[in-house]
Amino acid sequence: MNIAARENFDKVVKLAIRSTGLIVIVLLGGIFFMLLYNAFAFFLKVSPMDFITGTQWTPSGKLASYGILPLLVSTTLVTIGAMVLAIPLGIGTAAFISEYAGKRLKNILKPAIEMLAAVPSVAIGFLGIVIVGPFLAHLIGQPNGLNALNGAILLSVMALPTIITVTEDALRGVPNSYKEASYGVGANKWQTLIKVTIPAAAPGILAAVMLGIGRTIGETMTVLMATGNAQAFPHGFLGSVRTITATIAIETGEVPYQTTHYFALFAIATVLFIMTLAVNIVGEYFVNRFRKYHSA
Amino acid sequence: MKKLTPIIEWGTLLFCTGTVCFYLFVILYDLIHRGAPSLSWAFISTQPSAGMTKGGILPAITGTVLLTLITAVVSVPLGISCAIYLNEYAIDSWLTRVIRACIRNLSGVPSIIYGLFGLALFVQGLRMGTSLLSAGFTLGLLSLPYIITTTEEALRRIPASTREAALAVGATQFESIRDVVLPAALPGILTGVVLTLSRAAGETAPIMFTGVAFYINSPAGYLNQEFMALPYHLYMLATQHQAIDVVRPLAYGTALVLIMVVFILNLTAFYIRYKHSKNDE
Amino acid sequence: MTNDLIKLSAQSVNLWFGSKHVLKNINIEFQQNKVTALIGPSGCGKSTLLRSFNRMHDLLPDVRIEGKLMLEQQDIYEKNTSVTQLRRRVGMVFQKANPFPKSIYENINYGLKINDVPKEERDGIVEKALRESYIWEEVKDELQKPATRLSGGQQQRLCIARTVALRPEVILMDEPCSALDPLSTLKIEELIIKLKKDYTIIIVTHNMQQAQRVADKTVFMYLGEVIEMGNTDDIFNNPKNELTGNYVKGRFG
Numbered sequence: 001m002n003i004a005a006r007e008n009f010d011k012v013v014k015l016a017i018r019s020t021g022l023i024v025i026v027l028l029g030g031i032f033f034m035l036l037y038n039a040f041a042f043f044l045k046v047s048p049m050d051f052i053t054g055t056q057w058t059p060s061g062k063l064a065s066y067g068i069l070p071l072l073v074s075t076t077l078v079t080i081g082a083m084v085l086a087i088p089l090g091i092g093t094a095a096f097i098s099e100y101a102g103k104r105l106k107n108i109l110k111p112a113i114e115m116l117a118a119v120p121s122v123a124i125g126f127l128g129i130v131i132v133g134p135f136l137a138h139l140i141g142q143p144n145g146l147n148a149l150n151g152a153i154l155l156s157v158m159a160l161p162t163i164i165t166v167t168e169d170a171l172r173g174v175p176n177s178y179k180e181a182s183y184g185v186g187a188n189k190w191q192t193l194i195k196v197t198i199p200a201a202a203p204g205i206l207a208a209v210m211l212g213i214g215r216t217i218g219e220t221m222t223v224l225m226a227t228g229n230a231q232a233f234p235h236g237f238l239g240s241v242r243t244i245t246a247t248i249a250i251e252t253g254e255v256p257y258q259t260t261h262y263f264a265l266f267a268i269a270t271v272l273f274i275m276t277l278a279v280n281i282v283g284e285y286f287v288n289r290f291r292k293y294h295s296a
Numbered sequence: 297m298k299k300l301t302p303i304i305e306w307g308t309l310l311f312c313t314g315t316v317c318f319y320l321f322v323i324l325y326d327l328i329h330r331g332a333p334s335l336s337w338a339f340i341s342t343q344p345s346a347g348m349t350k351g352g353i354l355p356a357i358t359g360t361v362l363l364t365l366i367t368a369v370v371s372v373p374l375g376i377s378c379a380i381y382l383n384e385y386a387i388d389s390w391l392t393r394v395i396r397a398c399i400r401n402l403s404g405v406p407s408i409i410y411g412l413f414g415l416a417l418f419v420q421g422l423r424m425g426t427s428l429l430s431a432g433f434t435l436g437l438l439s440l441p442y443i444i445t446t447t448e449e450a451l452r453r454i455p456a457s458t459r460e461a462a463l464a465v466g467a468t469q470f471e472s473i474r475d476v477v478l479p480a481a482l483p484g485i486l487t488g489v490v491l492t493l494s495r496a497a498g499e500t501a502p503i504m505f506t507g508v509a510f511y512i513n514s515p516a517g518y519l520n521q522e523f524m525a526l527p528y529h530l531y532m533l534a535t536q537h538q539a540i541d542v543v544r545p546l547a548y549g550t551a552l553v554l555i556m557v558v559f560i561l562n563l564t565a566f567y568i569r570y571k572h573s574k575n576d577e
Numbered sequence: 578m579t580n581d582l583i584k585l586s587a588q589s590v591n592l593w594f595g596s597k598h599v600l601k602n603i604n605i606e607f608q609q610n611k612v613t614a615l616i617g618p619s620g621c622g623k624s625t626l627l628r629s630f631n632r633m634h635d636l637l638p639d640v641r642i643e644g645k646l647m648l649e650q651q652d653i654y655e656k657n658t659s660v661t662q663l664r665r666r667v668g669m670v671f672q673k674a675n676p677f678p679k680s681i682y683e684n685i686n687y688g689l690k691i692n693d694v695p696k697e698e699r700d701g702i703v704e705k706a707l708r709e710s711y712i713w714e715e716v717k718d719e720l721q722k723p724a725t726r727l728s729g730g731q732q733q734r735l736c737i738a739r740t741v742a743l744r745p746e747v748i749l750m751d752e753p754c755s756a757l758d759p760l761s762t763l764k765i766e767e768l769i770i771k772l773k774k775d776y777t778i779i780i781v782t783h784n785m786q787q788a789q790r791v792a793d794k795t796v797f798m799y800l801g802e803v804i805e806m807g808n809t810d811d812i813f814n815n816p817k818n819e820l821t822g823n824y825v826k827g828r829f830g
Binding site for chain 2: 035
Binding site: 387388389455457458459460461462463464465466467468469471475476479480 | 631633636638661662664665668669671673675676677678679687688691692736739740743
């Protein structure tokens with residue numbers, strides 16, 4: 001090929017690649033607009049006040065009611081439970097890997113955690129039914145143990161790899177000089193970890209927690225399989241709950257196209273979208289702050 | 297007392313790590329221990345029969361394989377091309393920073409929302425119906441942000457001086473990308489692609505209303521028809537079957553096959569990464 | 578002296594990175610078959626000037642150039658100038674050796690391949706370029722080995738071979754020895770002096786001894802301006818400008 005042909009070809013390819021870039025951006029932007037558009041259609045029929053404050057989600061009843069509160073409380077309950085279980089375990093494990101484990105142990109633990117992250121959520125949900133459920137049922141005398149606690153336990157397992165990986169990055173990012181200064185004044189390894197390393201890595205750990213929460217809120221299959229999905233307002237950890245994700249999963253399959261109920265599912269999906277977006281943006285903010293702080 | 301404290305401190309961390317490992321152990325042990333008896337050549341090579349209480353899961357396996365292939369066809373070229381645009385062509389400005397932030401955040405969007413989008417866009421909007429193609433496109437969209445992010449990371453690791461070297465011997469920008477940048481970034485890109493596809497293969501929520509079915513009569517393979525898939529098959533066997541105790545061994549077998557598929561893809565990715573890190577030394 | 582051909586020139590060149598004025602009213606000429614050294618403290622714009630002769634700034638955002646840069650009679654930044662062709666005529670060796678992540682052979686062959694050199698000629702050209710760059714003896718038995726396994730000095734000589742294989746008219750060198758040990762530096766300096774008879778060479782360097790060893794002409798730059806240029810001997814022993822004198826005597830920089 002002569003030079004002119006090559007340079008023309010270069011221009012064509014550049015144009016093609018640029019347009020695929022734009023296509024992708026349009027497609028992904030489409031998700032956002034699709035959600036907003038359908039949610040807007042919903043709010044033309046149901047007042048936002050009723051949606052936000054309603055305590056009943058009974059879209060198929062005779063007097064359809066679209067209150068998001070029971071779903072929101074369910075999602076919150078399960079998420080809080082999962083975080084209570086996962087945060088201490090996650091930070092502890094990350095600290096062990098970054099501060100105590102030798103190179104060989106690290107080379108076993110890190111792939112193990114990646115393996116844990118790779119287990120599909122439907123498999124975790126299945127184990128919720130066959131292991132955690134019967135275990136809880138035996139413990140508290142319920143017939144099947146499908147409740148908020150079960151969901152929280154499973155979600156904590158799913159959030160752990162994210163929390164561990166990001167926390168470990170944060171702990172490793174703390175400059176050695178901080179630790180050396182601490183050893184210099186006579187602190188031991190544990191005191192250094194608690195008093196120096198963890199506080200210095202705090203923004204990074206917060207980011208880890210946020211990203212873990214983001215994953216937990218949006219998880220569908222595990223909660224769908226393990227929490228019982230009762231439509232009533234949630235009654236605490238030992239009762240059955242139905243999260244936003246589970247509601248979408250259950251009802252979308254049966255709902256007729258472009259009815260109020262159909263739009264309602266997009267409305268709760270929009271709420272879910274905004275929640276995960278907020279959590280992820282906060283998480284990203286802390287990741288960046290941590291980086292800036294330590295590269296300065 | 298003084299001698300005890302370090303043991304307690306160290307023990308706390310060890311306990312945390314041990315618990316996490318215990319979780320993984322329980323998952324693997326239970327699935328293998330109770331799933332292995334169901335595995336047989338017949339299980340993975342025959343159709344389900346007798347109202348799903350007997351027979352194998354062949355259509356679910358082929359369905360998942362085909363679905364993953366379509367996902368790859370949709371997301372890999374588009375994703376890599378978009379990453380090349382962002383990293384090689386786009387001028388760094390507030391706009392590209394916003395685009396990058398959007399793409400990063402899209403990888404945090406719950407998969408069920410992609411399912412809804414697939415339903416609204418492909419199934420209903422473009423009238424593709426509940427089909428293998430609709431589900432594949434939906435998973436393709438879900439995978440795009442991951443492919444873009446990992447590819448861009450791999451491209452960013454190639455130093456600017458490598459691109460300059462190609463330009464300085466008279467390569468056009470595209471030639472420098474095709475001949476020098478992409479080959480050097482390939483292991484990183486491949487690792488990201490395989491990990492993303494392994495995630496897609498295990499997804500259930502996005503395909504639930506875009507094309508997956510509990511049972512189909514014909515073997516999978518028609519793009520415009522519904523199909524069976526391993527994750528959804530497991531979900532249905534575990535929760536929706538009327539004779540749930542009878543099909544439990546089948547559910548375990550399905551779970552084991554699913555997790556094997558996912559782990560094999562993951563190990564492939566680890567292998568690529570490991571081999572590449574060795575080459576760098 | 579005066580009848581020597583002017584190979585490269587800059588006429589009233591100004592260059593900005595964003596709002597930063599990096600090159601200020603540069604007027605300069607480079608003679609054919611001479612080695613010219615660009616010296617000056619870090620950040621004085623010498624690398625920026627060097628890179629504007631083969632349009633290496635093209636891919637950077639926010640770069641603005643005014644004035645004329647000429648390769649003989651051709652305007653380098655003219656709209657119809659083919660940048661690909663230009664870079665073939667004006668080769669470049671970078672500060673840090675940057676071989677392609679390919680085999681030694683392929684490192685040199687790549688430029689020939691994309692520039693449509695017939696296949697049957699390439700083996701000969703590769704060998705000749707490696708010989709000219711004094712690296713043939715060291716690598717002739719392992720041409721298929723990845724270039725990244727070579728030592729730093731060998732890599733830089735390979736990069737020079739890659740450049741000379743294309744028979745450019747000008748070779749720009751951006752501190753080619755700054756990352757190398759003294760022995761490798763010496764080898765490359767010998768090579769530069771040998772290459773002079775076929776090429777016009779411009780070399781950016783921080784090393785005053787190096788400039789005196791290899792350069793016929795020297796240009797001293799400071800804060801984006803050309804302060805003084807002339808024969809290397811004059812610049813180092815008889816500077817007209819006080820600033821030049823202070824710099825070459827090592828009082829700052």
